Amino acid sequence: MLRDRLIAGGLFAAGLAVLAAFTLPQSSAVAQDVTDGPGPNLVIDVAGSTTGQIVIDLMSDVAPNHVAQIVALAKEGAYDDVVFHRVIDGFMAQTGDVQFGKRGGDVSMAGMGGSSLPDLKAEFSSMPFDRGVLGMARSMDPDSANSQFFIMFAPAPHLDGQYTVVGRVISGMEVVDAIKKGDEAANGAVADPDYMAKVTVQE
Numbered sequence: 001m002l003r004d005r006l007i008a009g010g011l012f013a014a015g016l017a018v019l020a021a022f023t024l025p026q027s028s029a030v031a032q033d034v035t036d037g038p039g040p041n042l043v044i045d046v047a048g049s050t051t052g053q054i055v056i057d058l059m060s061d062v063a064p065n066h067v068a069q070i071v072a073l074a075k076e077g078a079y080d081d082v083v084f085h086r087v088i089d090g091f092m093a094q095t096g097d098v099q100f101g102k103r104g105g106d107v108s109m110a111g112m113g114g115s116s117l118p119d120l121k122a123e124f125s126s127m128p129f130d131r132g133v134l135g136m137a138r139s140m141d142p143d144s145a146n147s148q149f150f151i152m153f154a155p156a157p158h159l160d161g162q163y164t165v166v167g168r169v170i171s172g173m174e175v176v177d178a179i180k181k182g183d184e185a186a187n188g189a190v191a192d193p194d195y196m197a198k199v200t201v202q203e
């Protein structure tokens with residue numbers, strides 16, 4: 001059964017309500033924290049309406065199983081040419097559907113798929129969903145994350161402890177900010193979306 005893996009349901013609605021009520025910081029770059037680990041780092045070359053490179057420090061100590069799955073998919077090239085199918089201004093940019101999100105094909109079902117690897121048991125933590133944080137998308141089942149992930153444009157405290165944090169942008173947040181936005185009325189669905197041209201791992 002196909003399940004839309006996203007920041008879903010009541011949590012998603014709550015997020016939009018929060019965004020409507022508050023002006024969230026957008027302009028400042030993510031400062032590299034002194035606690036940034038040694039990696040592995042996920043390196044995403046973005047193409048489309050914007051181009052550039054995003055480097056994400058993956059947190060193996062926080063979510064080891066999720067990080068291992070992302071690394072495995074990146075190393076096999078599964079993330080190459082996958083679109084940013086859902087992008088909501090002031091909230092987050094979602095990508096990683098290796099099943100239905102490949103550029104050049106029919107991406108109308110992007111967000112519904114995963115990968116050939118099994119779904120993951122949640123690895124929730126106390127790490128907050130701040131600007132630049134990478135989280136794993138899932139369906140309403142907490143243990144349904146697979147390949148899709150999202151990068152936060154702004155803090156979203158209502159997601160804390162509800163989704164698995166797997167990393168943080170340490171370089172290229174200006175590229176994240178420039179990713180083509182979707183139609184908020186259509187749950188952030190993007191027409192002619194930007195995409196991850198190449199995803200590699202630095203260890």
